[in-house]
Amino acid sequence: MSEAPTDLSTKSERSSGKRGKGGGGGGSGQSRHQGKATGRARVQFDDPSRVARAAKAQITSRSIQQSDVPFLQHLPQYEGNTSISRGSGFGTGQVHPAIQALGVKYAQGVITGGHSRCLAFVNAMEEVFGDFVMTDMNNAQQIHRESSKLLNRCVQFVVECRPLSVSMGNFVRYLKEQIAHLPLVLSLPEARKLILEAIDLFREKRLLLPVNEIADIGSKLIGRGEKIVVYAYSEVVLNLLKQARTMGTDFLVIVIDSRPLYEGRRMAKALDEAGINTDYGLLNGASYLIHSATKVILGAHSIMADGSVTSRIGTASVALLAKSLHVPILVACEAVKFSDRVQLDSIAFNELGDPLQLLPSACERSADASLSELRDKLPSNLRMINMLYDVTPAAYIQAAICEVGVIPTTSALVIYHEMSDYTTSY
Amino acid sequence: MDTKDLEAAIKALSSHKKAWKFVEAFSHELLRGSYTDSSDVANTTAEVLKVVAVATCMAGLDNVRRSLRAVGRYLAGLAGNYKYVIGNVTRRVLKLVQETFDDPDEEFSIQENIKEALSLFLDEFNQTRDTMVTNAAVAEQIHSAEVILTFGRSATVERLLLEAAKKRTFEVVIAENSPRGDGHGLAKVLASEAKLEVTLIPDSAIFAVMPRVHKVIIGGEAVLANGSLLAPAGTLLVTTVARHYSKPVVSCAELYKLTPLFPLSTMADVKLLHPATILNEEIASEMPNVNIVNPANDLVPAEMISLLLSDNGGCSPVVVHRLVKQLYDEVDVPL
Structure with missing residues (x-):
């Protein structure tokens, strides 16, 4: 199970490779079902302890609010007008600028739609790992740790801007497993190359090709x-x-x-x-x-x-x-x-x-505007x-x-x- | 009655200056679209027809019938959505006039007879909506802490909810009914005047929210002879979703909406409205070849309606044809 993640091109290879991989593949398959991957447990926003934990992990300075609709209190409340869309909630240098820019676009609804959102995220992660450097390189294991920390941080930031789409969640899970299965003895440029190849492969095989x-x-x-x-x-x-x-x-x-x-x-x-x-x-x-x-x-x-x-x-x-x-x-x-x-x-x-947004906009002149005056x-x-x-x-x-x-x-x-x-x- | 007869009848009527003034004033209001509530239209129609009947009855039954039908058809033709209401009120006045001629009080002139009969009718008729909402069978349909969903703003449904809110508290979910968005107005009234818990949703959320709802209450412009309801476009979506979740659908309509006609095609009665209400010129010009479709009505089949509430109380939509028999003369069905 230590080959480079590049030989996944054809369907026949796919199935034979899967059968041939032995215990390693089976193990990874099982761990996937145990719910350890990112985004598995959604925060229930009516559970105070979970909300407190989520607040602690926060990168941005968003406040966590509850919906005022009783049956929607377990969902994250909309906060379009908060720090993220104004761009002030960013820690300095904590998150890669590509991810920061992306987060704002998600929060403001500039990028919408499952396909476009996932593609933009994959592209941004490619940039992030393209710039992946480590100041202190003692052993190869640190590459694993540092790169998954980097990934987690990016995901955390993006989630705070807008919850991940299912496709983005699948991508994060994929990338995590790719990082976890990087060969143990590896230099930083080699690791970077393997990760970038994995990202590129995902984009081609799971996003672009399927649409066609x-x-x-x-x-x-x-x-x-x-x-x-x-x-x-x-x-x-x-x-x-x-x-x-x-x-x-x-x-x-x-x-x-x-x-x-x-x-x-x-x-x-x-x-x-x-x-x-x-x-x-x-x-x-x-x-x-x-x-x-x-x-x-x-x-x-x-x-x-x-x-x-x-x-x-x-x-x-x-x-x-x-x-x-x-x-x-x-x-x-x-x-x-x-x-x-x-x-x-x-x-x-x-x-x-x-x-x-339910209040009629300027171009909906024929609609009933009884509530517009009550806006605030x-x-x-x-x-x-x-x-x-x-x-x-x-x-x-x-x-x-x-x-x-x-x-x-x-x-x-x-x-x-x-x-x-x-x-x-x- | 063909067009030629109609024209002749209208012409004959214009010699009755006072009556004609009433007809003209009402027709102007209809053309201007000043009416937003069917009960105003029904009441005014009855008033106008009373004046016409009193003015023309001296010339005999045939003459008064011809005048009433001519005026009814003329007004209905101008009334858009309210054409059914006007037609129905005309049919009821026709029946009443016929009965008065058949069995007059010999002590008085026929004109006095007609005047008396129609005044009595009007006294009651003007109270239709009050009778309806205070009717015990109607009022008890909403119980406390219930969640009611309604679509857009029907004056009948609005009165019913306001009346029920005097007795108990319940929640109302309002689907806004875009592009008109008249649900916003209802939301404002119910929240500020009746102090009800109100939730406003876009039409797209009807499916998502329906599991939270106990009953669906809808209004419409006409109940047809087989119990189906002609209602604003989008109502069929609401009732289809309600059926999916097995939620009872209550349709509210005063008896003047009861129309003795059968729907012969589900799409035949659907009118298309001006596209600008859903897509303004500017945006439409970006897609020059796109055909914009803005239907006005939906025909909700009787089997999707659990209960019909009217001033007569509650009944199943399948017995509507019996009410029709009671209210109208067979001969007046084609006006």
């Missing part, structure tokens, strides 16, 4: 004259639709969008630029829009162990309406977003956005919720399109374990 693979597979599922419903914005779905257009298929895309993020506008604009016929409407018109559709293709934040799909809030209602109107639903999702977690509802784990003095018995994700039950989804092929979403866990094995073994 999914586009290849998915675009063939779209026939001439079809009406495809999509919801909000998804990089992977957009890529798939563009590919189908490039192949010469003539079809209509119906973009369904929702307040307050209006990500569907970005989708509609991109589709329009790609020369695809596009309809656009809001969630309240969803039943009307889905009525004439032939397929629904959804993006995902994650596919969980029981096959349910976490995605942008509103996705579940689109899926439910499509199901009740007998329109088949596909989810386009890279395997790096698969997770071994399970979640029954959208409340047990979620992210909270700025509740004040909302009565305490009036609360607004702005959650980011919801969970679509597996039963609504016909299939998931991932780089491995078209699979039932309930098989995501199998792929997750397969993939984790292949990326962590040499």
Whole structure:
């Protein structure tokens, strides 16, 4: 198990390599299931002792607040207006500037979407390890310790800006195992080279290649004259639709969008630029829009162990309406977003956005602005919720399109374990 | 009644100066879109029709019926969402006029008879919403500490919640109903006036929050003869989610919304609104070829509604056709 992490290119090698690795690989596989990796235990924000511990580990000077909505108190409360977005919460030189810049972009919502967020994080970590130096080099073991400390610090900072996406969590777990399995006798430049190669491999095989693979597979599922419903914005779905257009298929895309993020506008604009016929409407018109559709293709934040799909809030209602109107639903999702977690509802784990985003913005002049004047003095018995994700039950989804092929979403866990094995073994 | 007859009837009516002034004033208000509450529309329609009936009844039953139908159709054509309400009120006045002609009090003239009958009707009719919200069967639908979800702002639902808040405390979750966003207005009223615990959510969070909800209460512009509800676009999403979580859906509608028509296609009654409310010019110009779709209504099928509340109390939507038989004459169904 001490080969360099570079020979993971083909599928045949992948499977044979896995079988051939013996005890070492099995051991690493087991330790992965024991929940030691980063991000495993989510802080429950209604548990004072856990909150205190989390506060102690903090790098930035964010205050930890509780949500004022009773049933959301276990979730991290939105604090957009705090130190991070103003850039003052950084310790001097504690965190690499690439990570600092990235954290601000996450916190301000400049980078959104599972794919883009993970890619940006991988790129930033590449920079971090490219600049990895140690002042005091006594033995090789220190390389392990120092590099995992460095990784932990970066992760801690990023988490404080915004919770990790599932794909980012998978990347962190991967990188940790790569570091843990670095050969024992190694010079610093050699270690750096191996880590950078591992990062590059992850980016190619788990992030970039899958998007193209999914586009290849998915675009063939779209026939001439079809009406495809999509919801909000998804990089992977957009890529798939563009590919189908490039192949010469003539079809209509119906973009369904929702307040307050209006990500569907970005989708509609991109589709329009790609020369695809596009309809656009809001969630309240969803039943009307889905009525004439032939397929629904959804993006995902994650596919969980029981096959349910976490995605942008509103996705579940689109899926439910499509199901009740007998329109088949596909989810386009890279395997790096698969997770071994399970979640029954959208409340047990979620992210909270700025509740004040619910107030109509300047460009929504026709909307009821009764609450805008109360902006700073909302009565305490009036609360607004702005959650980011919801969970679509597996039963609504016909299939998931991932780089491995078209699979039932309930098989995501199998792929997750397969993939984790292949990326962590040499 | 074809268009030619309608025009003739309207023309004949314009010789009744006083009655015509009433019709015109109301039609201007309708065209201007001044009404936000169906009960105002229903009451004004009844007033106007009373004036028309009193003015034209001397010329005989046929004449008064023709005038009423002409005015009803004329006003309904201007009324957008309220066309069903106006049509229904017209049908009820027609039935009443017919009954008065069939069985008049011989001591008085026919005009006095009509005046008397319609005044009695109006006294009661103006109280429709009060009758509804104070009806025991309606008021007891919300119990204490319940979590109620509603969609947007229906004047009927708003009154019902305000009335219930006088008796007990409960929580209300309001889905904002974008692009109109009228849920914000309801949230403000319920939180500041009724001191209820109010949670405002975007439409996208309906699925996520529904497990926390006990009952869904919705309003609409018309209850059709098979019990289905014509409601603002987005209501079908709410009821579909409610059905997924097996939450009871209560639809609230005064009897003047009871329409003796059957939906023949789920999409036939859906009107499309101006796209600018969901995408302003500036953003729309960035995607010139995108077709913006902004439907006005949803038709919620009767099987998705657990209970229909009206001024008549509560009933299952499947028995609506019987109420329709009681309220209207068969001959008045096509106005």
